Amino acid sequence: MYKAPRGTSDILPQEQGYWRYIEEKASSLCQLYGYERIDTPAFEDARLFIRTIGPGTDIVEKETYTFEDRGGNPITLRPEGTAPICRAYIEHGMHNQPQPVRLYYFASIFRYERPQKGRFRQHQQFGFEALGSSDPTLDAEVIDMSWQLFASLGMGHLSLLLNSIGCKLCRPNYLERLKEYYSQHIPRLCPDCKQRLKRNPLRLLDCKKPSCHDIAESAPRSVDHLCPECKEHFENVIRHLSLLGIPFEKSHRLVRGLDYYTRTVFELQPRGEEGAQTALGGGGRYDDLIEELGGRPTPAIGFAAGMDRIVLNMKQQGISPYPPETFRVFVAYLGEKAKAESVKLTAELRRAGIAAISSFGDRSLKAQLRHANALGVPHTIIIGEDEVGSGTVILRDMTKGEQKPFKRGEIVHVLESMKL
RNA sequence: GUGGGCGUAGCCGAGUGGUCUAAGGCGCCAGGUUGUGGCCCUGGAGAUCGAGGGUUCGAAUCCCUCCGCUCACCCCA
Structure with missing residues (x-):
């Protein structure tokens, strides 16, 4: 792995x-x-x-x-x-x-x-x-x-x-004063600070060890030099x-x-x-x-x-950021003809600037809606054999749980005008 | 580089030598009549119990080594 x-x-x-x-x-x-x-x-x-x-x-x-x-x-x-x-x-x-x-x-x-x-x-x-x-x-x-x-x-x-x-x-002058001061306290310094004294004396000042705290507190201050x-x-x-x-x-x-x-x-x-x-x-x-x-x-x-x-x-x-970006429409279908229609409609929606994905596989409508729900989309379009025959689609509002048929030719415009 | 803690399914997590071919929950998949989600019910898939070695009649459970994760130090954002 x-x-x-x-x-x-x-x-x-x-x-x-x-x-x-x-x-x-x-x-x-x-x-x-x-x-x-x-x-x-x-x-x-x-x-x-x-x-x-x-x-x-x-x-x-x-x-x-x-x-x-x-x-x-x-x-x-x-x-x-x-x-x-x-x-x-x-x-x-x-x-x-x-x-x-x-x-x-x-x-x-x-x-x-x-x-x-x-x-x-x-x-x-x-x-x-x-x-x-x-x-x-x-x-x-x-x-x-x-x-x-x-x-x-x-x-x-x-x-x-x-x-x-x-x-x-x-600064060089200050560092000399700092080193002078610290040299008087070498026995009390932590091992890290002993190293710092040689290599990077400035860093002596922000040692986190409590034992070095007092020494650093009363060390010469850069602002005074x-x-x-x-x-x-x-x-x-x-x-x-x-x-x-x-x-x-x-x-x-x-x-x-x-x-x-x-x-x-x-x-x-x-x-x-x-x-x-x-x-x-x-x-x-x-x-x-x-x-x-x-x-x-x-x-x-x-x-x-x-x-x-x-x-x-x-x-x-506990500051919450923006919610994750997601798409607005899920297109579900039943049957081969409806599947083709779904793919076509999904593309039309995208061309119109409406984020959408089509369902996949050949799953029951129940499974498709369950999927749409899990994804949290606000709207699902349902296309079945009947709708293909009558030139309509069903638009389901997932939060309200209500749905209405629309003419296939109008649905993109309807969704466009709904601007969430 | 140093020290502590921890490693069981995608996630959380029970289990501390035999009843573990490993509980439960979340999530995932499917079903609960013919084309409808969210709640509920049922079923399913999914784990070489981090890896290797050892002890033992028997190990997820004990020991060793390694690997990884994590927290702290050094240092830095």
Whole structure:
């Protein structure tokens, strides 16, 4: 028996409503804010991600699907959405467009991880990016959008966490202070944190172990070590968010996993759910990324949300999506002549834009109606030998349980005018 | 990569060494008079009890190995 590969899953028809709901709300939000859709390939040159995400990060070290194609080219399945967009920005000379360039996307993301609740090897992300400006109003715009996204989905009880981790000028200094501080507490650190101290000191701050909690709480804070420019930038972001009435919480322990983030970082998560894979979305500035990829120095900021996690959360909160799409008319028949007529009528209905399917096989009318009922169609057309003879069809209203004959030539029009 | 929990028909699930050639429910198929659904009744199909090995006179039930699922850690959406 074949099964979907580990960490992947089928989105079955009855689940599709959730996804369509999110896609529609997200797209119209982006439209409202002046963002345009972009789609990039599911795979890229492997080097694009190694350079941008950071050679020391877990994503690159052990979580990418990387292989050589038949031409010997190093390929990586997209493990995140921002780097490909920066690549496209550079490749298509978007710096010649009015800045900032506002883009959004829906993308499959691939990471070779051990699956658990809300974490998969293939998942869907929705994200948006504003490239080409460092204005703090843009930070506020993107954060506002991400907040409105969840509002428009009807999802409440969220926390918006906000922090600034400085730029390439002030962060090294801060990291030194952080390492100094942590070096004094090495014996009390968990094994993971001992590793982090060497490899990725920023991540020390968001260790989930209770034993490391106090140490992280009283650690030096990045916001206290920002250079004057970053400090002013952060203050302006905060001022604009307050202006917009966005209820953020400053979180000095919020750091993001990807190396390219600068200055503003933020994350949205359900309130009171510490520990598990709860971040529904997050983002931040990446002012050096485009330059690192060979473009001109171009500051930018973006956000991405995990659609699988949103679906999970909608279910938890009891938010019902759209009902599954279905057809409107089932055409039942009795006898060979009626069968031919049924196939013909079904085609006519479809040409007229009325979703319909014909019955099949040679089953009793009882069986056919039972089938129609199980499918939940509002209307069934019944064609028997008598109807073929008299040039009529029977239209049965499945919810009322009433039926009436109509002339064969008029039935399509009758259904058209009934527009449910 | 590490640790915990779990694996009985499409789904839920009883069963803890013999009465299991495996209960029940949902779903599916058919029938309950001649061409009519939803409720009800009856019948049917569908399970190598995750796989392999072992213990035993006898294993879905005990042991071992493997595989898978799941939750948590690492990390991330």
